[in-house]
Amino acid sequence: MKDDKQYFSILQWLTERSLLSEKGESFDFKDRPWLLDILTDFNPHIVVVACAQVGKSISFILKVLFAVKHLGFNVIYTFPTDGDTREFVSSKLNKILQINHHEFAGMDTDSIERKELNGRFLFLKGLESKTAAVSTTADLRVHDESSRSPQDQLEMMGSRTKASQYKGNWSFSNPGVERDRLDLDWIASDQKEWVVTCPSCEDKHYLSWPESIDQETKSYICRACKAPLSDVVRRKGEWVAQNPGSKISGYHISHLMCCWITAEEIIEDSKGDPAYFNNFVLGKPYSPGDLSVSKTTILDLWTPKDLTSGNIYLGVDVGNIKHYVVRSDKGLLKMGRFTKDSELDDIIKTWKPTSGVIDAMPNTTLSRYIVETYPFMQMSYFMENANNPQLLVWWGEGDKKGIVYSFRDRILDQFLTNMIEAKWLISVPSDEMFRLYIKHYETLRREKVVNNKGIERYIWASTTGEDHFVFADLYSYLAMLGSGSGTFYGEVTEADKPSVLGSDNIYHPELTYVEGYEN
Ligand SMILES: [Zn+2]
Numbered sequence: 307m308k309d310d311k312q313y314f315s316i317l318q319w320l321t322e323r324s325l326l327s328e329k330g331e332s333f334d335f336k337d338r339p340w341l342l343d344i345l346t347d348f349n350p351h352i353v354v355v356a357c358a359q360v361g362k363s364i365s366f367i368l369k370v371l372f373a374v375k376h377l378g379f380n381v382i383y384t385f386p387t388d389g390d391t392r393e394f395v396s397s398k399l400n401k402i403l404q405i406n407h408h409e410f411a412g413m414d415t416d417s418i419e420r421k422e423l424n425g426r427f428l429f430l431k432g433l434e435s436k437t438a439a440v441s442t443t444a445d446l447r448v449h450d451e452s453s454r455s456p457q458d459q460l461e462m463m464g465s466r467t468k469a470s471q472y473k474g475n476w477s478f479s480n481p482g483v484e485r486d487r488l489d490l491d492w493i494a495s496d497q498k499e500w501v502v503t504c505p506s507c508e509d510k511h512y513l514s515w516p517e518s519i520d521q522e523t524k525s526y527i528c529r530a531c532k533a534p535l536s537d538v539v540r541r542k543g544e545w546v547a548q549n550p551g552s553k554i555s556g557y558h559i560s561h562l563m564c565c566w567i568t569a570e571e572i573i574e575d576s577k578g579d580p581a582y583f584n585n586f587v588l589g590k591p592y593s594p595g596d597l598s599v600s601k602t603t604i605l606d607l608w609t610p611k612d613l614t615s616g617n618i619y620l621g622v623d624v625g626n627i628k629h630y631v632v633r634s635d636k637g638l639l640k641m642g643r644f645t646k647d648s649e650l651d652d653i654i655k656t657w658k659p660t661s662g663v664i665d666a667m668p669n670t671t672l673s674r675y676i677v678e679t680y681p682f683m684q685m686s687y688f689m690e691n692a693n694n695p696q697l698l699v700w701w702g703e704g705d706k707k708g709i710v711y712s713f714r715d716r717i718l719d720q721f722l723t724n725m726i727e728a729k730w731l732i733s734v735p736s737d738e739m740f741r742l743y744i745k746h747y748e749t750l751r752r753e754k755v756v757n758n759k760g761i762e763r764y765i766w767a768s769t770t771g772e773d774h775f776v777f778a779d780l781y782s783y784l785a786m787l788g789s790g791s792g793t794f795y796g797e798v799t800e801a802d803k804p805s806v807l808g809s810d811n812i813y814h815p816e817l818t819y820v821e822g823y824e825n
Contacts, residue, residue, distance in 0.1 A: 316346055316372045323409050327364065328401035336541075337565055340500050340557075341365050343545050348373075349555040350446075353491040354478035356559035357589035362478050363450060367399060369476075370448055371410070374426045379445040379474070381428045382466055386455045388432035392418055394450070395430060433459040440466060446474030453482035453489075453591075460487050480585050484593040495556025496547035500563045502540060506533035513540065513562035515572065515588055516727075524570040526562075537565040560589040579696045580719045599722050599747045604732065607725070613637040613733045617789055620662030620683075621782030622650065624672055629774040631782040632657050637731035638782075641743050641775060647672050654680060661789050663710055663781035677708045684788065686781055688714035699787055710784055718766045721783050722750075746775040 313319035320333055327333060335342050338361055344354060345365050356362050373379040385391045400415040413423045421428040431440050433455045440463070447463050449455060460477075467473045479488050499512035509530035518535070520527045526535040540563065549556075561567045561575075575587045584592035613636040623629045630653060632640040640657070644650065650672070654662070659682060664673045666685040673685040684701075690713050691697040698717045702709035724730070734740050749768040768776075 313372070313376045316369065317342075319372060319376065320368070323406070325368075325409060326402075326405050328398050328405065330405055333368075339541055340543065340545065340559065340563060344557055345369060347555055348377075349553075350472055350474045351491075351495075351554045352476040352478075352556075353488060353495050353554060354476075354557045354559065355481050355488060355492045355589055356478060356557075357561045357564075358480060358586040360559050360564065362559070363394070363398065366448060366450065366476065366478060367402065370428065370446075371402070373446060373474075374421075374423055374428050375409075378424075378426055379472065380426055380443070381446045381448060381474075382440055382442070382444045382463070383428060383430045383448045383450065384433050384440075384455065384460075384463065385430070385450050386432060387434045388437070390451065391430050391432045399430075433463075443467065443469050445470040445472045446476065448474075449477040449479070451479045452477040453479040453486055457487055481589060481591040482585065484591045486591070489591050491554060492556050492558070494552060495549065495554035496552040497549040497556050497558065498545040498547050499558055500543040501546040502535065502543040504528035504530060504533060504535065505539060507531035510546075512543075512546075513560070515560075515562065515576070518562060519569045519572060521573060524568075524573060526569050541565045558589055561587045577720075579698055579713075579716050580723055581716070582696050597719060597722055597726070597752065599725055599750065601744050601748060603726055604744050604747060607637070607728060607730070607732045608736070609637070609731045609733050611731070611733060613639055613731060617660040617786075618657050619782045619785035619789065620654070620657060620659040621778045621780065621785060622662065622664040622676075623774045623778040623781065624665040624668065625774060627774070628672075629778040631775065631778040632659070633730070633779075633782045633786065635730075635786065638734060638779070641734055641739055641778070643739070647675075650676065651679075654683075659683075659785070661785040663785045663788075665777060665781065666709070684708055684710040684785070686784060687711050699784060701788070710788065712784060715765050717784070718780065721780050724783075743775040743779075746773045749773050750776060 313322075319325070325333070341361055344352075344362075345368065348369075354362055370381050370383060374381055385394060395418045399421075403410045403413050403415055403421075410423065413421050419430050421430070427442070427444075429440060429442060429444070443466055445467065447467055449460060449463070452460055464475070467475065477488060477491065481488060481492075483489075501510050501512050503510050506528060507530050509528060511529050513526065513535075514529070517529045518526055520532070520534075523534075526540060527533065528535055543563070545557065561572060572587065575583050581592045584590045613634050615634045615636045617635055618639075619633050621631045621633075626645070628644050628650070630640075630642055630644070630650075631638060632653075642653075644653070662680070662683045663686050664676050664683060666673045666687050670685075676683050677685050685708060687709055689711055691700060691711070697713070698720060699710065699712045701707075702711060732740075746768075749770045749772055751767055751769055752764050753767050
């Protein structure tokens with residue numbers, strides 16, 4: 307084969323030129339058949355919204371190298387920061403160029419920002435950069451991790467391809483929040499989803515959470531007939547546009563499509579940080595600002611049925627007036643208030659909880675007494691886990707034994723989401739106490755706050771400060787999490803758990819310590 311052969315098919319090129327990955331392996335699409343269509347798609351406007359670690363960066367770098375060498379394109383390839391650019395070039399791009407020297411001879415690996423081949427250029431650039439902005443023009447701009455890139459810079463890049471006939475614009479990313487550039491492009495696209503055919507009922511649909519997973523058997527199931535779906539069935543799908551007719555070619559990749567990821571892993575991930583679960587597992591944007599528990603939400607959970615089922619969990623919010631909630635695995639059994647500390651002993655005697663959680667604030671006298679007297683009781687502190695920001699709940703160990711730590715706003719996100727999804731019910735008399743309980747939920751509001759680094763986050767606040775039943779309820783939920791199997795982690799084991807984030811993804815969680823603020 308002569309070196310100067312021009313290819314028109316990227317797959318023929320990969321095969322005939324025996325191109326290898328950055329690890330020196332041949333490209334194998336057996337487990338990722340859905341990448342093939344993305345690889346061969348040369349639509350000028352492509353948007354890929356994807357979960358973590360599915361090989362999207364490698365697919366796009368192959369497309370780009372093909373476009374530079376065989377389509378004669380000049381390309382601008384962007385990342386969130388210059389650091390991301392350096393990391394990508396040294397760990398991926400340069401390795402591919404070196405391993406496949408027979409195809410890319412002459413493309414220099416010294417420069418980070420600029421690669422040339424046969425008079426065509428590939429420019430690589432961090433959008434959040436102190437150095438000069440990209441001033442060159444190109445046929446194609448490619449935005450890696452566009453949801454984690456400065457959105458105004460992304461918009462400005464459009465002018466760089468104005469002079470080109472092709473005017474290419476490819477972006478791919480783990481999604482971030484709703485209505486960013488990636489999300490808007492996805493909404494405007496043809497929205498292709500990976501559609502599988504159920505062998506039992508022949509229904510064609512794409513897998514979604516939570517409908518496609520049986521939580522009891524921990525297996526993938528058909529959304530229509532509930533029959534199990536094998537890994538072979540999940541692999542054997544096809545891209546089907548959900549919004550046909552759009553000129554923008556859109557793809558959505560989730561872990562549910564990955565035949566090497568078990569239903570059990572998805573279920574485990576769903577119990578963690580909801581932002582992480584949506585962005586990096588489901589490949590969906592997450593905007594918790596929409597989350598709210600209304601009176602209707604709570605009334606919909608109400609049932610006259612008896613929800614008693616073995617384990618009993620107690621949550622106590624401390625203040626001048628103390629509030630408590632008693633629940634089983636199925637739902638709430640009792641809610642009430644008391645003023646005298648000694649009344650809590652009576653409540654514990656009556657209900658004999660399997661476990662319980664009491665607020666450590668505002669004064670620790672009662673909580674210390676309770677934790678020392680009853681070994682199944684823990685006290686709650688709110689904080690962020692500096693070692694593992696994904697971790698929402700963890701037990702204190704050693705001299706911190708008897709303490710349950712949780713990431714306040716994120717555990718509230720998860721708790722309220724579970725409530726909205728009716729993961730449990732409420733069976734209490736429809737009396738004054740229940741009306742007060744509803745009222746406390748109605749005061750909850752999400753507020754956007756900006757920290758000193760300029761990063762936005764949401765916190766939960768109460769419009770009146772009267773949200774005690776919410777926290778008593780949350781503490782009973784923490785107690786339940788603590789008694790469940792596999793959901794309750796010690797500090798060491800969870801911090802040691804390897805991250806599922808691969809090197810093709812850039813995730814900068816905030817490592818700042820957050821004080822447990824008073825509720
Ligand atoms: Zn079926």
